[in-house]
Amino acid sequence: MSIAESQPWWRGAVIYQIYPRSFADGSGDGIGDIAGIRAHLDHLSGLGVDAVWLSPWFPSPMADAGYDVSDFRDIDPIFGTLEEAEAMIAEAHERGIRVIIDIVPNHCSDQHPWFQAALAGGPGAPERDLFWFRPGRGPDGDEMPSDWRGEFKGTTWTRTTNPDGTPGDWYLHLFTPEQPDFNWDHPRVRAEFESILRFWLDRGVDGIRIDSAALLLKDPALPEVADAEQHPFHDLDGVHEIYRSWRRIADEYPGERALIGEVWLPDPHRFTNYLRPDEMHAAFNFDFLGCAWDPELLRACIDRTLEAHALVGAPATWVLSNHDVTRPVTRYGRADTTFAFDTKREGTPTDLQLGYQRARAAALLCLALPGGAYIYQGEELGLWEVEDIPPALRTDPMYPRSNFVDPGRDGCRVPLPWSGVESPFGFSPAGAAAPWLPQPADWKDRTVQAQTGDRHSMLELYRTALRVRRGAAALGDGTMRWLPADDGVLSFARDPRFVCVANLSAVSVDLPEHEEIWLASGPIDGDRLPPDTTAWLRTA
Numbered sequence: 001m002s003i004a005e006s007q008p009w010w011r012g013a014v015i016y017q018i019y020p021r022s023f024a025d026g027s028g029d030g031i032g033d034i035a036g037i038r039a040h041l042d043h044l045s046g047l048g049v050d051a052v053w054l055s056p057w058f059p060s061p062m063a064d065a066g067y068d069v070s071d072f073r074d075i076d077p078i079f080g081t082l083e084e085a086e087a088m089i090a091e092a093h094e095r096g097i098r099v100i101i102d103i104v105p106n107h108c109s110d111q112h113p114w115f116q117a118a119l120a121g122g123p124g125a126p127e128r129d130l131f132w133f134r135p136g137r138g139p140d141g142d143e144m145p146s147d148w149r150g151e152f153k154g155t156t157w158t159r160t161t162n163p164d165g166t167p168g169d170w171y172l173h174l175f176t177p178e179q180p181d182f183n184w185d186h187p188r189v190r191a192e193f194e195s196i197l198r199f200w201l202d203r204g205v206d207g208i209r210i211d212s213a214a215l216l217l218k219d220p221a222l223p224e225v226a227d228a229e230q231h232p233f234h235d236l237d238g239v240h241e242i243y244r245s246w247r248r249i250a251d252e253y254p255g256e257r258a259l260i261g262e263v264w265l266p267d268p269h270r271f272t273n274y275l276r277p278d279e280m281h282a283a284f285n286f287d288f289l290g291c292a293w294d295p296e297l298l299r300a301c302i303d304r305t306l307e308a309h310a311l312v313g314a315p316a317t318w319v320l321s322n323h324d325v326t327r328p329v330t331r332y333g334r335a336d337t338t339f340a341f342d343t344k345r346e347g348t349p350t351d352l353q354l355g356y357q358r359a360r361a362a363a364l365l366c367l368a369l370p371g372g373a374y375i376y377q378g379e380e381l382g383l384w385e386v387e388d389i390p391p392a393l394r395t396d397p398m399y400p401r402s403n404f405v406d407p408g409r410d411g412c413r414v415p416l417p418w419s420g421v422e423s424p425f426g427f428s429p430a431g432a433a434a435p436w437l438p439q440p441a442d443w444k445d446r447t448v449q450a451q452t453g454d455r456h457s458m459l460e461l462y463r464t465a466l467r468v469r470r471g472a473a474a475l476g477d478g479t480m481r482w483l484p485a486d487d488g489v490l491s492f493a494r495d496p497r498f499v500c501v502a503n504l505s506a507v508s509v510d511l512p513e514h515e516e517i518w519l520a521s522g523p524i525d526g527d528r529l530p531p532d533t534t535a536w537l538r539t540a
Helices: 034-039 041-047 082-094 113-121 126-130 187-201 239-252 268-275 295-312 352-368 441-445 458-471
Strands: 014-018 051-054 098-103 157-161 167-172 207-210 258-261 317-319 372-376 489-494 498-503 516-520 533-538
Touching: 034 041, 034 082, 041 082, 041 458, 051 207, 082 098, 098 187, 113 126, 187 207, 187 239, 207 239, 239 258, 239 268, 268 295, 295 489, 317 352, 352 458, 352 489, 352 498, 352 533, 458 516
Parallel strands: 014 051, 014 372, 051 098, 098 207, 207 258, 317 372
Antiparallel strands: 157 167, 489 498, 498 533, 516 533
């Protein structure tokens, strides 16, 4: 039995992110849905993942691809029904796959009943206390209450119109105007989300992924952003009591239900405050995701991560991409291999073959490190970022809110290719509507069908890696120790009898002594490991 199996599941799980709109379309309307997910559960079982995380599937006007929720207790009709969701959860469980859903507590849709009542009631309406309504500055109140910069760029306040037609107060939205922020200082908001958690836990979900987890509380004085140490809405200390209350709820349920946070913080110790024993179980490691393909920087990132997590007894997580970031095959093929939201690089020269080779090496490195790992749909197929989506077809609000400078996140959200030699590549049934975003013709070589059985393919690399990981006592949760290595090489051991060697240098290097090469991300010349290649070794 591996460490990951002897410990709580979330400490060493491999979790696969499903972006429902782009996974598989069962209804034929060109948009992914629950029917499509159910039809491909065997793909996930065969891949060897322990759990799936689904991006929001709730009713939504889709101003931000479902992260603007109008009803947290139902399923949007474009995805299916609540009954279908419950059936999908049960069918995943039959295959040994746990299910994590996405909860968005910072904000809702402007079509949410609470916000509609706040608008209709005008000044003094009790529902306005559930949000951040404030009078404007200036003699006529026509200036925003603060100059806060939004998470999607642009302004963070929108002025309302009173029921009598006069200009009214302003409301806060850290994202789009269609996503008003909740006031988490109000007990009704806290009680509502505790009820929402119970609603889904009662339906058998195994975990909750918490969107924008560090943003919930705001300084009511509305000070301007002076510096990162005193930010008015990032990582306020009081947010931890919210997650302590959520942890108490999760702990009431059998089966080790997990809370997993989306926490974007540069300070690893502020980050792991969310992972103290009475708060979340795990959180996404964005430090690792954004790190350059550089041996010194990666080693420092790994050390920071493990040190900070050890202080609170939490498992580390290792993430290469998700529905918000540039796909690794593209990112690793550029001169600058880092990722940050303010440095989108569409149009930058990219060597996709180099990026593909590095993405394979990064996958094995990621899956060998102690803790849990996340795979974003399409990583296992070696998909690249689609950078030539026509402007008229782009849907991400980051694009217009940046004055059409930031191309947004649509490029990593293009529907998956399953089979066939032309679009929709099995994403939709024959004769269906075109996929909601166009697929590259060259993806004919990256379909699940094309890669299955090809031992050199990215898909078979992932399938083999997850099979080895599941059966190896050394992998999953646990510890590691660095080994001496040549310049540009990361080499570490995990007991018992496992060594991972990742060569990030420009020259081939000798492998350390070993009994067997379990797996390698690319061809190995005897006992020489080529550049941008990772090997898993069994030692004596």
